[in-house]
Amino acid sequence: MKEEQNMPQIVEFPERPYVGVRGTITMTTFGLVADRIGEMVGWLADRGHAPAGAPFLRYEAINLPEDRLVVQAGVPVGVPVGGPVEGEGDIFAASLPAGRYATESHHGHPDQLFGVIEALLQWGAEQGLAWDITEKDGTEHWGCRLELFRTDPRAEPDMHNWDTDLQFRIV
Structure with a gap:
């Protein structure tokens, strides 16, 4: 049975503080960055902070022909009474x-996101949206392109039951 797709939405977001790590990876080495989310959640907890939302991947640069991506893994943080969280x-x-x-939501295995991303980009083109993106030498440089992971893999290990939100910034 085919799952019903939601229609993309346009949402206004305020500035959102986070802590993150950055890496240059390939399509097969996502874990070098993504697997550090748990480490950052623990790092925040050690400092008395809890995540203020779903962890995410932020795509800064994408060059699929050369299989090179610059990606951040991030964890949102609230602004604590003592001031913002400092990196280390x-x-x-x-x-x-x-x-x-x-924005678009996806329920299912993360491997299925490619089709959801293509559909969101197509929808944006049909709506006449201009993405916050520049292209140089075959590489897309995104102002803010996010995949947010709403499912805690410790609570739901079956990746086919995961919920992921896409958020692509519009110029």
């Missing part, structure tokens, strides 16, 4: 930019 080592503190984002 290769964990840095930053903020996702405020603005309008095209």
